[in-house]
Amino acid sequence: MTFLDQFLWVIYPYIVISIFILGLIMRYNTDQKRWTAKSSQLLEKRLLKWGSLLFHVGIIFVFFGHVAGIIVPLAFYELFGVPDVQYRLMASVMGGLSGIAATVGLLILLYRRFLIKRIRLSSSISDLISIVLLVIVVLNGMVVTAAHSLDTSGFDYRANLAPWFRSIFSFSPNTLLMTMVPSIFKFHVFSAFTFFALMPFTRMVHILSLPITFLGRSYIVYRKRH
Numbered sequence: 001m002t003f004l005d006q007f008l009w010v011i012y013p014y015i016v017i018s019i020f021i022l023g024l025i026m027r028y029n030t031d032q033k034r035w036t037a038k039s040s041q042l043l044e045k046r047l048l049k050w051g052s053l054l055f056h057v058g059i060i061f062v063f064f065g066h067v068a069g070i071i072v073p074l075a076f077y078e079l080f081g082v083p084d085v086q087y088r089l090m091a092s093v094m095g096g097l098s099g100i101a102a103t104v105g106l107l108i109l110l111y112r113r114f115l116i117k118r119i120r121l122s123s124s125i126s127d128l129i130s131i132v133l134l135v136i137v138v139l140n141g142m143v144v145t146a147a148h149s150l151d152t153s154g155f156d157y158r159a160n161l162a163p164w165f166r167s168i169f170s171f172s173p174n175t176l177l178m179t180m181v182p183s184i185f186k187f188h189v190f191s192a193f194t195f196f197a198l199m200p201f202t203r204m205v206h207i208l209s210l211p212i213t214f215l216g217r218s219y220i221v222y223r224k225r226h
């Protein structure tokens, strides 16, 4: 195991987690008024409707897919007798469909952000960096899913990548597990961690602000002037 392995799969994740937590606390304390998704709907509606809807629906399912593959241990599937082929099929179909929705939506949003002049001019550097990084993570995720679906070598990320990920949070990081993981998976994880390191300083903080109170709050009554 090299120093690079130690850096990427032990030191870097903890640096990211620290920046993520401290960055969020700092942002909340100093910049609460701009803790928002910074809607650009007033500047362009048509592409936003499709891009945003497809991306958000897709990425929510992708999130649940990650919970099922990374957080839920392999032992759970073994306990309930779910064979590997069945898991792979489920991951390929569900992950593939939700990934395609997220990718198509994201590409529409990317086009809109860079090629619609009024949107580009109203974007900050952090807006541009976060969407490009998101494109890298999501496209790479799609490559990972395709590779995993077509792979017949028997590689299963639930036996190495997933326990490594969980070991970070139990403060006993097992780097050796990551040395068994193919590079495309490693790149996906590294770019995802980088995305989380930047999140507190971008409009992406809105991911953490689910508008739950919206469901229970009283109606806002609008009346005509006359």
Ligand code: HEM
Residues within 6 Å of the ligand: 059, 061, 062, 065, 066, 069, 070, 091, 092, 094, 095, 096, 098, 099, 102, 134, 137, 138, 139, 140, 141, 142, 144, 145, 146, 148, 149, 157, 161, 165, 185, 188, 189, 192, 193, 195
């Ligand atoms: C460090 C955290 C992450 C880990 C360990 C991880 C790991 C994985 C793995 C193993 C797959 C393949 C799933 C399969 O083929 O069954 C995957 C796919 C994917 N990932 Fe991630 N990922 C992480 C974060 C993210 C983030 C932050 C995003 C986007 C915001 C993302 C987007 C995707 C997409 C779009 C796919 C393809 C669709 C799917 O299979 O769900 N991932 N990821």
